[in-house]
Amino acid sequence: MQKRIRRRYAAERRFKFMGLAAVVLSAGFLAFLLVTMLSNGLAGFSRTEVALPIDFPAAKLDVTAKQLQNRGADLALAGAGLDEVVDKAATAAFGEQGIDIISDRAWTEVREALKSDPTLLSRKARIDVPVSQDVQNALDGGGKPAMRAIVSGMQAKGLFSNKFDFGFLTSADSTDPTNVGIWGALKGSLFTMLVTLLIAFPIGVLSAVYLEEYAPRNRWTDLIEVSINNLAAVPSIIFGLLGLAVFLSFLNLPRSASLVGGLTLALMIMPVIVIASRNAIKAVPPSIRDAALGVGASKVQVIFHHVLPLALPGILTGTIIGMARALGETAPLLMIGMRAFIAQPPEGLTDPATVLPVQIFLWSDQVSRGFVERTSAAIIVLLVFLLAMNALAIYLRNRFETRW
């Protein structure tokens, strides 16, 4: 008897331990994922710079200090051959390999430095410029042995410094990992989300109002219900196929445009919004409706003056969660051609654009070592946005939700 009880208690402990292990392992996986991304990605926000001595008077740049303050400064400096001056300075400072040490966009940094301080033209100066990917690889302990030797020599002299890379937040895609930025993708995401919100929110809320407040129970409304519930579970890639077949090849809308992306995602998250709004409307107690009807309000007045305002926190929470889902979605956008290489941020809704998750996907395909850090950095930005949206949803729910 005692033995049996011991055995049963041992089984009990084992079972409890298995449950605990499942929870801990799942949470551990999440932690592992986040830590991996963070440790990879934080380096992606910074860049290594090397102090490059340039003797401007000796270089004889054909520009005046006055020109540098005009709007044509960029053109004047490019015309005066600033890029060659910078390359020469690099060769002079770092030897034969000098050009390979600095990044291709190093001269644009020098240009900005000149524009902000035109007095540089008349003296020698040390300007911090970004290093090339080869040097970056060598610093991380990879790359070509020859480069590693050069770099370790320079490192001993303390020529390198690590700075936060503002270019990563303000420029668009590029083929060189030291030059890439996420602003283009972020802007594309913004445009796409705008279209999605403008389409999905009104239609979703209005159809929820119809289904909850007006719909008679018959075969037609059952059909609407069934299709909404099923749409919520349709794989997202199917919506991409729909976008391709209907928006691109039937309606001839422009390929890769954020307009089409937004429409496709709107169809995808509409069911989420409808279901959330219906639950929120359902939660408004009938006594409110009865009271309003009792003092002579019409049905439309009851809905728009009383039911909807009370249901709004719930509706907004559902909408934000749906928008967060749309923001992280990749597959349907690949289908409608948003995976093109786009080096210019989009200017309008019909311009070719890409979005943040697709940018992450595109960078993840790149072989260059530098893209690993950039990809993880872009993932961090995406996760920060999603976290902010979810936090807002939770805040709205806790702050405004009324328990009847």
Place this chain on the structure above:
Amino acid sequence: MNSFALLFLVLGLGLIGWLTGRARAGRLIRAAPKRSHSRPGQHAAYVAMWTALPALLFLTVWSAISPALVRDAVLETPAAASLPSFGFQRDSILGEARMLADNPEAGAFNEEARAIAPVYGAAERRYSWIGSAATILLAFAGFAFAYSRVTPTFRARTRVERTVMLVLLIASLIAILTTLSIFVSLLIESARFFAVVPITDFLFGTHWSPQVISSTDPGESLGAVPLFWGTFFIGAVIAMIVAIPFGLMSAIYLTQYAAPRVRRWMKPILEVLAGVPTVVYGYFAALTVAPAIRDFAVMLGFQYASSESALAAGLVMGVMIIPFVSSMADDSIAAVPTAMRDGSFAMGATRSETIRRVLIPASLPGVVAGMLLAVSRAIGETMIVVMAASGAATITLNPFESATTVTKQIVDLLTGEAEFDSPKTLAAFALGLTLFVITFLLNIVALRVVKKYREAYE
């Protein structure tokens, strides 16, 4: 005038209609308060509605048909007589002409395009002028009509509310329309595919290599069985081996054992797993998990372990699915009445015995439905397999070998440079249709299971 400016103009007129309608109604009602039927706001809405709605409707229809009208007008001019009589070439010349008309600096391939561009521009301007004029006229006509009807006895409310209801109905019909258009577009494209490739070859063929499609027998290299197997193997076997025990056990632990405080914190944390974008999981699988699994496989003695193994994609997918299984199980366990649990305890059962013998059997329909939904979610998952699984279609039982899935192949087929009508692109739609039908059936079955077998307690 472009259609955006026109849209805002019409909306502005609508607003003016609202304001004037309200002012007039307010004045009239103040003069005869006893006889009035509707509130000033309702009269205002009526006027605004008549001002904006017909004009907007016309604008939508017009922007759909006017490109075709412009095209026909251009083709009727003498300048277009020299164009090739039919087909692609003429379309491309016309397309370039339109581009040139919008932006004269752009370059053109065809010299003819430069010649017709002014004609095209003129026709475009003419039709755009007609369209704008008609829209504005319609807006004013609607306004005049509605404004003249604003009297105290006029039943504006009834009419406005009927329109509101119509708008609500149309909004809710869009859900049906979406489902229908998914189904129809997939069906049409698939029908075109099956006209070229016999359906039996597609469904039962075991050889998949869309890179080389023979023109005499296209069905020979488009057999989808390896894809179905890969999808099933990754999504329904490997992922579920991870997701079901983890999801179920964490739901049990959090509902039955954990202190309320632990539960309050751990439940949202687990749900974050479902909120992480799939592209992040895919990147993680490709960058971290897949190489680790390959090394592990080599250590075990598999010489040819793939770095794009089925196991890597399946494992990560399983982790992503954990919260789905866990929250469904959570709900259905919580729905079992406490009396049953207490009864079991009173008979001397331990907690784990109660859970295994009483709670799980009682909540089984919900748990099973949750698993079916999880499977449907897993086989439709795209980014993880696109990034971590391979493109080689093999039928294998070895999780360290590579396997491909339906979703991965859809992406691969459609992101090449292929034209829209080749069997290759159409095959993607046939695969999409298969995927849609399977996930649809899984959802229906899951809902039926819940409805039919759920015991009604209380």
